[in-house]
Amino acid sequence: MTADLAARLAALTPEQRARLRARLPRARAVRHQLTPGQLRLWETRQWVADRPVDVVCQAVHLTGAPVDLDLLAARVHGFVAAHEALRTTFESDGDGAAVRPVVHAQLPPRLIRARCSGAEEAHALARELAAEPFDLGNGPLLRVALAQGPMADQAWLLVVVPNLVFDAWSFELLLDELARPADTDPPAAPAFSAFAHEQRGWLESPAGRAAATYWASEVADAPPPLPTDRPRPAGTGRAGARVPFAVSRTVAEGILEAAQREAATAYTGWLAVAWAALAEHGGRDDLLLGTFTAGRDRPGGTDVVGYLLNVLPVRLRDAGDGSHAARTRAARAATRAGLAHAAYPGELIAEARRVPGTHPLLDAVFVFDNLGEATREIQGAQVATADLDKGTARYDLTLAVYPGPDGADGWLEYDTELYEESTARRIVERFTALAEQAARGAVETRPGEGGPA
Structure with missing residues (x-):
């Protein structure tokens, strides 16, 4: 039966797999409690509505060597799968007074592919992603754009995510994972x-x-x-x-x-x-x-x-x-x-x-x-980051x-x-x-x- 299930899963189209992943998280979700820091961020969101006040918006410029964007995308997916904070949504009552974080077994990031003529266009795309309201109840909360630049040795990685599940140190951990040599294993991923x-x-x-x-x-x-x-x-x-x-x-x-x-x-x-x-x-x-x-x-x-x-x-x-x-x-x-x-x-x-x-x-x-x-x-590409x-x-x-x-x-x-x-x-x-x-x-x-x- 296990082999039959594996074969059936392998035969699914990408769209069918995405629909299946969307259904699985709710069935296996685990409810936790907000930390005091998260609670303040949640209350801030109620205060400012959908303005991207507490949203990480980082542009990573990669230069000097061609970058395999497909490999970067796979690393991003693996990073999300390993870290429960990025598979978290937030469940609230009707008026938003009470809220609980919900950790899902699977919650793939929103991954966008693009081409950018230069830093100005890349930064504008990142700001556009940050300005788009987040659905904290359904997710996903991580948005990543992988953009090819005008030359083969230029690319951009744009990272947009609410502080509710991410901070500056987390961003460094993401960059560490993207830079990890292929012949090494990722470090342990302690649960938030x-x-x-x-x-x-x-x-x-x-x-x-x-x-x-x-x-x-x-x-x-x-x-x-x-x-x-x-x-x-x-x-x-x-x-x-x-x-x-x-x-x-x-x-x-x-x-x-x-x-x-x-x-x-x-x-x-x-x-x-x-x-x-x-x-x-x-x-x-x-x-x-x-x-x-x-x-x-x-x-x-x-x-x-x-x-x-x-x-x-x-x-x-x-x-x-x-x-x-x-x-x-x-x-x-x-x-x-x-x-x-x-x-x-x-x-x-x-x-x-x-x-x-x-x-x-x-x-x-x-x-x-x-x-x-x-x-x-x-x-092999040099990394330059900008907080936008x-x-x-x-x-x-x-x-x-x-x-x-x-x-x-x-x-x-x-x-x-x-x-x-x-x-x-x-x-x-x-x-x-x-x-x-x-x-x-x-x-x-x-x-x-x-x-x-």
Whole structure:
């Protein structure tokens, strides 16, 4: 009977197989619970309707060697089959108040084949896929476009997926799988539901309760949100725009050097610059700024696909003499204290009703992303990734810094219902000017170059 069934399955047409796969998942679906992070994303979706606010939209440019797009497609299908987060849909009651994730045995991705004349056309296709509403109840939630470029050695991989089932680290895991040599086996694929279950248990542990106490004290008597150009509306569609920037390698190296003198990391050095720029804008040094942690410090967490990203507040309030060095020391102390409690979901922090809208606690967020700093090849082709502007804003203000071999670039994303473009540009200009000033200070005080030893 088994051989007969295999023969019958092999004889099915691709269309018949697709219809069969569509019927199988519901029969074998398993219901779980949302994590606090997923619940916030679900609530955000109710707030902004179908605007692609919390949607990953990445363009991967492959150059320098021809790429077998059929092989890429097969790898994408295998990746989805291995990771339950990408086979998940969401089941809600009539008014959307209660929601449950449903893991399906099979849920193939939506895979599109195209041709693109260049980056502009490829990026437009990715934004079009992101703007199309997602059917969270039926899926699929992963959309991938494989596009051949104008030359044989150019292609694009466009990845669009809601954050409900995916984050930046998950994207890196996908790229790792696409780059995996053909003679190697894929790594183990831990279940996202196992992470969610373990997280719920940890919250009831002594460490979880201690973390809740710590974060409650950090946000106590929090400063007001940063000033906006227009009054905050009762509701917001989170329409947004970005102001890009770039600084030289000399500036980036200066920020790193200044941070290392304070026994801090490049992240902390850039955080100190962001603090100075936003403190100028807000007119006060006491700042509650959101920052991202990967949420993957538990054993096996580095291989989990899903939304593990944690958005936590960092309270920056003692700038000392206002110098970059003093801000770096204060930022280092604040971030190190929070690291001991970084597993606590930011959504659960007590007294977290500070900002109406898509996030109850945070109006401004700082992002330092060096995940893609290392070079990568897929089938011999060089990989270059771009996080695309979808015309939305996750927060009132998001300041992102991406380090690279030639310096650092990034953008300030702002809610266009709250801020004028001129204000966003003024913040960016001060941010880059303060970065240059901090880098010059590092050079001027370098031992052997005229400064103090």
